[in-house]
Amino acid sequence: MNKKILVTATPLLFFIVLLMFLLKGLFSDPKERDSALIGKSMPSFELPDLMNEKVIHSETTLKGEAVLLNVWGTWCITCKYELPYLTKLRQEYDVKIVGLYYDQNHAPEFGQYADIPSIRVEVVDMTNRLGNPYLYNILDLDRTLSLNLGVTGAPETFLIDKNGIVRAHHMGDVNERVWRDKLAPIWNEMN
């Protein structure tokens, strides 16, 4: 009798496990990745300011205060929708936001070069229209810092504490839900 129950229950059990597995997949975000950098210090870099190439930023510029590092570009449509909310974060929660400008087109090995003056014009125009959350922008033209940070595209956001340790990495836009559920708890812990 026991054996009979076991035989009938096994396919059912197997089915339930499969169902749960598939159900979980239905609600998981396929773009969600575990970042390899969390808990590690910010990779070292020396990159110019977007607006003035004579100003050089490095990992020490970011130390001393907790910052939100936002990877973005004017070519990126999601970043556009993110600008007003980031501006709100700067104004209402006093979040220190630094931009990492990610240019898609610059690829010297393929003979493509970015046009920096026109990027500057676009950035000024866009931030005037939609809000400017950035204290300053770091220009990562050949995307070396982005590669070292494990950036897969734009927008992406990092929370870096005052000692320069990466505490959070979010892929995709920052909106009210993401800020409340994911980033704000870490941000509050850091400050």
Added chain:
Amino acid sequence: MRILLLLILSFSSIAFATEDVIDFESKKQEELYRVLVKELRCPKCQNQNIADSNAVVAKDMRVKTVELVKQGKNKQEVVDYMVDRYGQFAHYQPPLNSATLLLWVVPIGFMLLALLLLSRRSINKEDGLSVAPVVEEDDELKALLEEANVDVKQQKGNS
């Protein structure tokens, strides 16, 4: 039918047509590069290696792979470099650790279970345990058949 097959085959080759021409110092380095771009996974894409993807990040990873290979780094060093930045996701061959243990253990477990069940079954047959009930059922069946025959005869007699 043949034309259709030819069409399908000619389309499938497009996916592998993004090969860059790079000058390596040695044949060995070039081979290493070819292996690496097939084994490294594009972190932006759902399921593509960096050789097949045209995403910006895949291009950057290819450029970095060339640079590292030319520096004389071996395969494991290049893989580690990418995994340090993009996580285990960036490599198509998962290592054995606590997170991937199930992947390795479950198939082996299933095979062992199947072997166990099979061997148990054959032992049961050898014991002759499974034969006994058949005889009992046979007797019951004979009794039922006889009863039915009697019924039929009776019905014929009545009509």
